[in-house]
Amino acid sequence: MKIHLTSVFVDDQAKALRFYTEILGFVKKHDVPVGEKDRWLTLVSPEEPGGTELLLEPAGHPIVATYRDTLVKDGIPLAQFAVDDVTAEYERLRGLGVRFTQEPLDMGPVTTAVFDDTCGNLIQIASAAQSR
Amino acid sequence: MVAYPVVVADDLFKALADPTRRTILDELTEKSGQTLFEICSRLSMKHRLGISRQAVSQHLAVLEAAGLVETRREGRCKFHDLNTGPLRQIAERWLVPGTSGPKESAP
Numbered sequence: 466m467k468i469h470l471t472s473v474f475v476d477d478q479a480k481a482l483r484f485y486t487e488i489l490g491f492v493k494k495h496d497v498p499v500g501e502k503d504r505w506l507t508l509v510s511p512e513e514p515g516g517t518e519l520l521l522e523p524a525g526h527p528i529v530a531t532y533r534d535t536l537v538k539d540g541i542p543l544a545q546f547a548v549d550d551v552t553a554e555y556e557r558l559r560g561l562g563v564r565f566t567q568e569p570l571d572m573g574p575v576t577t578a579v580f581d582d583t584c585g586n587l588i589q590i591a592s593a594a595q596s597r
Numbered sequence: 598m599v600a601y602p603v604v605v606a607d608d609l610f611k612a613l614a615d616p617t618r619r620t621i622l623d624e625l626t627e628k629s630g631q632t633l634f635e636i637c638s639r640l641s642m643k644h645r646l647g648i649s650r651q652a653v654s655q656h657l658a659v660l661e662a663a664g665l666v667e668t669r670r671e672g673r674c675k676f677h678d679l680n681t682g683p684l685r686q687i688a689e690r691w692l693v694p695g696t697s698g699p700k701e702s703a704p
Binding site: 534537538539540541542564566567568570572573575577579581587 | 628631632633634635638639642643650672673674675676
């Protein structure tokens with residue numbers, strides 16, 4: 466068994482595609498119309514074109530808002546992405562206007578930060594501790 | 598009129614009496630303005646405290662009742678700020694201005 470796909474609920478797929486590609490730097494893998502207005506829209510990392518896909522899933526189900534809003538209020542991220550250097554990525558994203566709810570925090574084996582993806586979710590980025 | 602400061606003092610000393618709550622204050626001293634998620638991360642990763650999110654939330658409510666923690670909504674997130682103001686009550690209650698404690702007896 467392999468983890469092939471994971472997903473985040475997004476308010477607006479077109480807006481999410483822009484944020485996740487133009488700001489975060491992922492690339493589109495699949496874009497297939499589903500139903501009247503929804504798309505099967507997945508992304509991959511340019512560093513791993515054959516790797517796990519991220520599905521930008523329409524947040525149409527009525528329970529999604531409650532689920533996400535409650536987690537966001539407490540600052541809980543819904544997905545985690547790996548980066549080489551959280552502090553460098555934090556500076557890069559902040560320069561692009563991304564709002565962070567947690568600045569880079571050294572927690573020993575890992576450094577993390579949390580930002581708002583503007584599509585309804587908080588996302589955590591993490592990097593393993595740099596060898597000193 | 599007289600009871601009010603006593604109640605406030607009770608809340609304050611109760612809040613400070615717990616080591617986990619003092620650790621939360623330590624972490625907020627390092628950086629004010631943290632989400633519940635960040636406070637939980639710091640307690641579990643930095644301090645190795647095995648404590649549930651619900652328990653941390655209850656500790657924060659006690660700190661907030663004592664006025665040591667204030668919360669604010671920014672966007673859709675709730676942030677916790679440190680307020681050391683109530684600690685002045687402790688200083689003003691027993692410390693006499695202009696002295697540094699009991700006079701030492703001359704040899």
